[in-house]
Amino acid sequence: ELHVQSPASAPGSVTEEDAETVGHWKGELLVRRKDGEAVPVWLSVVVLHGPHGEVTHYIRTAVDLRESKAQAERIRQLAFYDPLTTLPNRALVTDRLRQALVRAERRQQALAVLFIDLDRFKDVNDTQGHDVGDAVLAAVAQRFAAAVRREDSLGRFGGDEFIVIADGAREAEATLCAERLVEALAEPIIVNDQPFVLGASVGIALYPGDGRLPDELMKHADIAMYRAKAGGGGIRLYQPGMSSALGERVALARDLRAALSRGDELSLHFQPQIDLATGALSGIEALLRWNHPSLGAISPATFIPLAEERSMMLDLGDWVLRAACRQLAAWKATGWTPPCRLAVNVSAQQLDAPDALARARRIIEAAGVGMDDIEMELTESTLMRNIEHAMVVLHEFRAAGIALSIDDFGTGYSSLAHLKRFPVERLKIDMSFVRDMLNDPNDYAIVGSIIGMARPLRLITVAEGVEQAAQADALRALGCAHAQGFLFGRPVTAEEFARRWRPPR
Structure with missing residues (x-):
C-alpha cells in the first residue's frame, strides 16, 4: 500500500471534492506512472480538518490491483x-x-x-x-x-x-x-x-x-x-x-411440501470449520437433512433443486434459519456458547423476497440469539442473478450485524469489481477444486489464485471438501486460513456436535 499525505492547498480532484462532501471517498481508478503505464488501484481518500473545521490535509491510500486482476x-x-x-x-x-x-x-x-x-x-x-x-x-x-x-x-x-x-x-x-x-x-x-x-x-x-x-x-x-x-x-x-422418473419427481415434490408443513421429517446436521493454523473451531455450518418416511434419507442434491423448481426455497430457508437459531439458543442455555458464528445457506428466492431482512430479523430475535451470531452463505450464481438488488440486500444484512460469505467460490461469475463491492467477509473455495488439487495442476492453480486474490481484499478464505491431511497441508502453505470437510468432521446431529466440540467442564 502507498500512503500519501498532501496539504489541502494541493490541486483538487473529483475524489477530493467528493471526499469533502462526506468526509471520505473510495473507489477504483486508473493512475498513470511516470513511465506512462496505467495502473488500476483501489483508492481511499480521507479528509483531515483543522481546529476550525477547515480542510487541512487529504490522506490517500492506494492498493495496486494489477496482481489481483491478473489472478481473477x-x-x-x-x-x-x-x-x-x-x-x-x-x-x-x-x-x-x-x-x-x-x-x-x-x-x-x-x-x-x-x-x-x-x-x-x-x-x-x-x-x-x-x-x-x-x-x-x-x-x-x-x-x-x-x-x-x-x-x-x-x-x-x-x-x-x-x-x-x-x-x-x-x-x-x-x-x-x-x-x-x-x-x-x-x-x-x-x-x-x-x-x-x-x-x-x-x-x-x-x-x-x-x-x-x-x-x-x-x-x-x-x-x-x-x-x-x-x-x-x-x-x-x-x-x-x-x-419414468418424472412421475416420481412430482410425487417427491408433493412429499417435500408436506414435510415442510409438518417439519418432523426435516432436521439439521452441523459441520465444523477449522482454523488451519491452530486447529480450533472457527465456524459451524448448518446443513438441512430430509428423512422420508418410506424412502429414507433423501440427498440434498435431489430435494434442494426440487424445492427451487417448485418455489419452496423461501419457506424452506425460513425453516432452516429458525431451526439453526433455536439450536444455537439451546446450546447457550446449557452453558456452551460456540466461539464462532453459525452459518446457514441462503437461496436466490430468499434474497429476492421484498422483506428479506425483516423475515430474518424476526426469526433470529424470536429465538433469542443475536444478529452477530449468524453468518449467511450465498453462492456466486445467487449474487450474480441481480447484482444491484443483491448489493442493496447484502448491505442491509451486514448493517444489521449478520456476517456474509460467498459459498462455492470459483464456480460462478463474480468479477473482481463485484467482489470488492459485496460486503462479504469470507470466500468458501468450492470443493470441486479442492478435491483434486493435489493431482490436477489446474485445480491447484485455481485454489492458489483464489487465495492470492482474496488476500489484498482482506477476505478470509475457507476451503471446502478437505478430506486428506495432505490437502490441509497444501492449503496452509498457500495461505488459506480455514477449512471444512470430512478430515475435520462429517455433518452430525446437534448432540454429537456438542459432544465433540464443547470444551470439558
Whole structure:
C-alpha cells in the first residue's frame, strides 16, 4: 500500500471534492506512472480538518490491483474453459444455456440441447494411454467446432462427453446439427500417424416441449443420448416415456411440501470449520437433512433443486434459519456458547423476497440469539442473478450485524469489481477444486489464485471438501486460513456436535 499525505492547498480532484462532501471517498481508478503505464488501484481518500473545521490535509491510500486482476482473469480461464480442448466447460455451458432459455422465452423461439458421447473412445484410452486419448479429444473438439453453426454453443462436459446449445433450433434443425456432428467423425482421427475410428451417440431435448429449465433439458438430452448409445449409436430425440422418473419427481415434490408443513421429517446436521493454523473451531455450518418416511434419507442434491423448481426455497430457508437459531439458543442455555458464528445457506428466492431482512430479523430475535451470531452463505450464481438488488440486500444484512460469505467460490461469475463491492467477509473455495488439487495442476492453480486474490481484499478464505491431511497441508502453505470437510468432521446431529466440540467442564 502507498500512503500519501498532501496539504489541502494541493490541486483538487473529483475524489477530493467528493471526499469533502462526506468526509471520505473510495473507489477504483486508473493512475498513470511516470513511465506512462496505467495502473488500476483501489483508492481511499480521507479528509483531515483543522481546529476550525477547515480542510487541512487529504490522506490517500492506494492498493495496486494489477496482481489481483491478473489472478481473477486466470481464475476465469481455468474455471470456465476446459484446458485440453479450450472449449467452455460445464459451468460456462450451463450458464449460457440459462441465458439462452431467457432469450428463447422472451422471443418465443425454439431451442435444442444436444448431448454427445463418443463411441469407442474408451478403447483408445485403454490401449494407447491418456496422452494419445487427450490428443484425440482435442482433435474431436476441433471437428465439432467446425460442424456447429456460429450461433451455437459447443462445450465439453468432461471425459468424452460434449454438449451443444442450438439457439432457435426446432426438431429439424436440431436433427441436422446432430447429423453434422456424427458426420464430423466419419473420417478417422489421426494422432502420431495412427488412425482412430470413432463414432458418436447424440441425444436431443427440445425447448419448451422437453423442458423449460436448464437441468431438465440437460437431463432429458442425457437420457436420450444413453438410449442412442444402447441402440448402437446414432441420434435419438427425447421422448417422455424414456423417463419414468418424472412421475416420481412430482410425487417427491408433493412429499417435500408436506414435510415442510409438518417439519418432523426435516432436521439439521452441523459441520465444523477449522482454523488451519491452530486447529480450533472457527465456524459451524448448518446443513438441512430430509428423512422420508418410506424412502429414507433423501440427498440434498435431489430435494434442494426440487424445492427451487417448485418455489419452496423461501419457506424452506425460513425453516432452516429458525431451526439453526433455536439450536444455537439451546446450546447457550446449557452453558456452551460456540466461539464462532453459525452459518446457514441462503437461496436466490430468499434474497429476492421484498422483506428479506425483516423475515430474518424476526426469526433470529424470536429465538433469542443475536444478529452477530449468524453468518449467511450465498453462492456466486445467487449474487450474480441481480447484482444491484443483491448489493442493496447484502448491505442491509451486514448493517444489521449478520456476517456474509460467498459459498462455492470459483464456480460462478463474480468479477473482481463485484467482489470488492459485496460486503462479504469470507470466500468458501468450492470443493470441486479442492478435491483434486493435489493431482490436477489446474485445480491447484485455481485454489492458489483464489487465495492470492482474496488476500489484498482482506477476505478470509475457507476451503471446502478437505478430506486428506495432505490437502490441509497444501492449503496452509498457500495461505488459506480455514477449512471444512470430512478430515475435520462429517455433518452430525446437534448432540454429537456438542459432544465433540464443547470444551470439558
